């Protein structure tokens with residue numbers, strides 16, 4: 001079997017309210033990998049808020065696609081190595097890693113389809129039903145928006161909800177978390193997300209104000225580049241730290257693990273160099289009894305968590321319009337059943353490319 005074509009495009013997809021208050025749209029960089037056997041694989045990367053999507057597509061088309069054309073798609077590890085090493089002057093982080101991720105996801109989709117298995121089973125399944133946490137609570141939400149969103153996820157059975165703590169005054173963040181806690185009561189546990197906005201001292205002060213709220217985790221306290229600072233926060237605060245959505249390779253995650261910078265790691269399959277590298281990261285984490293809760297794109301990440309004994313929750317941001325994918329897994333009783341379709345099981349809906357494709 002040979003890869004005969006890789007066709008890419010960028011889809012610009014509007015978000016619903018209240019998410020649209022913060023991010024009016026997201027973009028998907030899509031790569032369809034076709035083979036001479038008639039089987040094709042769908043890969044895509046989610047550019048959150050749209051950032052970098054066009055650059056990702058150009059890197060994918062000009063530097064990585066030529067590595068794949070004419071090759072056997074079932075040699076996923078070999079092709080991953082070739083893509084990772086394709087440009088020794090371009091580290092596979094940021095834009096380049098999103099591009100590699102989309103293609104790696106597409107290659108695994110082909111592998112699953114040829115094997116006739118959903119990916120979590122191909123990788124050795126541990127479960128087919130994954131608990132989810134509702135995620136959002138952005139800074140631009142009013143308290144009513146915030147509580148409304150949290151209640152909607154709780155109404156879908158989610159027993160966890162994550163919100164942002166972006167206000168410059170840590171006491172204001174405490175008030176917003178308390179408002180959600182009051183509304184949801186004991187049935188839902190909460191997480192908070194700093195999104196890299198504070199320094200070490202700022203985090204120590206903020207976390208001290210939240211310690212009594214039994215939070216599951218305290219996320220991305222400092223710039224993702226500064227692993228030493230993350231380790232310092234982790235050591236000094238009394239809430240478990242989660243991080244990793246902006247870390248890109250097993251090497252970065254190894255450092256996070258060795259420095260004990262987090263109790264929960266959150267690689268993003270669309271950033272951290274695809275399913276292949278995310279699995280390596282997760283298995284490395286297992287050797288240190290660290291749990292893995294992948295970042296966003298739950299419809300793709302379900303397979304990772306379903307294949308790992310140290311998998312925890314998937315992040316559920318309910319933003320996709322019904323005409324984007326053929327079949328988005330539904331959330332029932334706070335869980336997702338992993339699709340039994342071969343590969344990752346996701347396909348774009350008929351007409352989605354025509355409707356959402358960005359015009360240059």
Ligand SMILES: [Mg+2]
Pocket residue numbers: 193195219220245
């Ligand atoms: Mg986050």
